[in-house]
Amino acid sequence: MARKYWLMKSEPFEFSIDDLISRKNGTTYWEGIRNYQARNFMRDNMQVGDGAFFYHSRVNPLAVVGTMNIACEPYPDPSQFDPDSKYFDPKSTKDNPRWMLVDVTFTAKFDPPVTRDQIKQTPGLEDMMVIQKGSRLSIQPVTEQEWQIIHQLAGVEPK
DNA sequence: GCCAACGTTGGC
DNA sequence: GCCAACGTTGGC
DSSP, rough: OOEEEEEEEEEETTTTHHHHHHHHEEEOOOOOOOOOHHHHHIIIIOTTTOEEEEEEOOSSEEEEEEEEEEEOOOOOOOGGGGGSTTTTOOOSSSSSOOOOOOOEHHHHHEEEEEEHHHHHHHOOTTTOGGGSSOOOEEEEEEEEEHHHHHHHHHHOOOO
């Protein structure tokens, strides 16, 4: 199946692109997704090798700060079973886990980042979910054209 | 820090 | 199955 593209939000004071880079092999598990629509994208639609933008939310500047590849098949998010985790979900069971995640691997950092304002001003990107008012889905599909245009803005070859 | 928009929960 | 109440997200 053709490669697909995604946008994944993170608050950088929780987990930033530099945190991702500092992880072993630039790889981490994308824990803490507690929204069904976002989970369904990870569980049902992501494939190993898909590309994803890393988006920093709730900071200035709001921006796409780099890219990642989806690195594994979905599996249950361990934090849902950990009573000490803020992502603990007492209603989830190991037999029937509610929350799934994937691993992601760092592929590129955009320096400077591609800001939300740039995205808003660039023809061809006006349909991106991330700039729609009221949109708060933390994992969103991105079209191949959007993937290309944002790389052009970043001055980075798509990987 | 505010607050509008959104998603989820639970009583009925 | 509806919908009010609640909690959270995230731009500003």
